[in-house]
Amino acid sequence: MPPRTSKTTALRVAVLADSDTRWKWGALTARRLTTGTPDAPRTADRPVEITGLLLRGRATPTPRQLAEVGDVGIETGRVREVTAVEFLDTVRNEGYDIVVLALVGGAVQAMLHGLAALRLAARPVVVTGYVGVVYEKLADGLLLRHGADVVLANSRHDAERFRAVYEGVGAHASAVTEAALPFLGGAPHRRQEGRETVVFAAQPSVPASRADRTYLLRRLVEHARLHPDREVLLKLRSKPGEHTTHIEELPYQRLADRLPGGLPPNFSLVYGHMGEVLDRTDLLVTVSSTAALESLHRRIPTAILTDLGVRETLGNHHFIGSGLLTSWDRLDGGSHPEPDEKWLAGQGVAADGTYDTAYDTARARVDALLAEHRLPDLTPYYTPATAPGYLPGILARHHLAPDGHPLPGAAAPRETGGVRGAVRDAVREAARGAYRQGVQRVAPVIRRMGEL
Structure with missing residues (x-):
């Protein structure tokens, strides 16, 4: 049978993301799946068109956040926001060959059921995965992603865990495909005379409490005072009022404003693309940020803090066996941990030079699926029969019925152009602003008041 798509037409790809970090991934x-790496592009036999779509919600990235992600090969002006129902309608009308779902697990599950309900004669190949270290809700997150044609694992370690979960519940595990984080790269670390820059990679929700976050900030500032010859940077993910993949209710910026004694002159808050910050980093310190994997890929000295314990809720338990666990006391004394090479080999950081081939298997799998005359129906593990008390709620959050079809009233056609279209867009923008104000500013204050 002939392939579903012609080699003379463009390969059409849609990326649906719900946060800045997932957009980047x-x-x-x-x-990586279609054109190779920016430095070593794949020799494609057909042009590639990638469309960017942002799923509207509390963490929808702002233009500033999109710009700071760095070059992802898609102009920000060509990226538009959609609801879940609008996304499904776009897939039905545009005829994509590949859909990359860069979403939280529940949203992936909803889109899988929504796509299945479209009953397209030639449906797209569906790809999903994780944006970083998988240290919590392993079974829950994986089963919500089950049903995609390709579930990318960022390392051999993850691929083995993913298959074990699927096989353990009796679900097929053939979709699990080993790859790597797609944003690793940059020049290997080289120490420069007269320069020593320490960077703390902050996380929005780890740790969560004011006391723990204040402690980490205080120790970072004390490190700067102890070593006035070092440049100490606090790398932040977002500005107050912005959301990323996780909610940040206690921004370090505000904690820093209240720190007794102020900030030393060699201490700075920085934003921007992580790769650019790593270009001048000589020691990366974090609790459990994915930035640690980026740092290790470039052979930058990296430290995982144990000051608050080694706990699943912090995510630093993922680094057990890495040789990277240490404390501020040791770092203050000049100690730098050395990574365990065996541990590194299983984590997909590809510091051994194999990164250029990390996506070969995934690319071959996608190419094989594209060559099929007709793909089988999407069959997620969760169905109204297997999870009747769980699945309907997940789908309803995205205005989908238990069978994957839009709920009544959710699929009203959009008016375009004219006064009515302009009014609709203005009302929608105002509603979106009110929603963000509520979830990003008002709700955290109410929660904190409730803890008093």
Whole structure:
């Protein structure tokens, strides 16, 4: 049978993301699967068109956040927001060959059921995965992603765990495909005379409490005072009021404003693309940020803090056996941990030079699926029969019925152009602003008041 798509037409890819970090992962994954790496592009036999879509919600990235993600090969002006129902309608009308779902697990599950309900004669190949270290809700997150044609694992370690979960519940595990994080890269670390820069990679929700976050900030500032010859940077993910993949209710910026004694002159808050910050980093310190894997890929000295314990809720338990666990006391004394090479080999950081081939298997799998005359129906593990008390709620959050079809009233056609279209867009923008104000500013205050 002939392939579903012609080699003379463009390969059409849609990336649907719900946060800045997932947008970065999804867009770069689409590039790695279709055109290779920016430095070593794949010789494609057909042009590639990648469309960027942002799922509207509390963490929808702002233009500033999109710009700071860095070059992902898609102009920000070509990226648009959609609801879940609008996304499904776009897939039905545009005829994509590949769809990359860069979403939280529940949203992936909803889109899988929504796509299945479209009953397309030639449906797209569906790809999903994780944006970083998988240290919590392993079974829950994986089963919500089950049903995609390709579930990318960022390392051999993850691939083995993913298959074990699927096989353990009796679900097929053939979709699990080993790859790597798509945003690793940059020049290997080289120490420069007269320069020593320490960077603390902050996380929005780890740790969560004011006391723990204040402690980490205080120790970072004390490190700067102890070593006035070092440049100490606090790398932040977002500005107050912005959301990323996780909610940040206690921004370090506000804690820093209240720190007794102020900030020393060699201490700075920095934003921007993580790769650019790593270009000048000589020691990366974090609790459990994915930035640690980026740092290790470039052979930058990296430290995982144990000051608050080694706990599943912090995610630093993922680094047991890495040789990277240490404390501020040791770092203050000049100690730098050395990574365990065996541990590194299983984590997909590809510091051994194999990164250029990390997506070969995934790319071959996608190419094989594209060559099929007709793909089988999407069959997620969760169905109204297997999870009747769980699945309907997940789908309803995205205005989908238990069978994957839009709920009544959710699929009203959009008016375009004219006064009514302009009014609709203005009302929608105002509603979106009110929603963000509620979830990003008002709700955290109410929660904190409730803890008093």
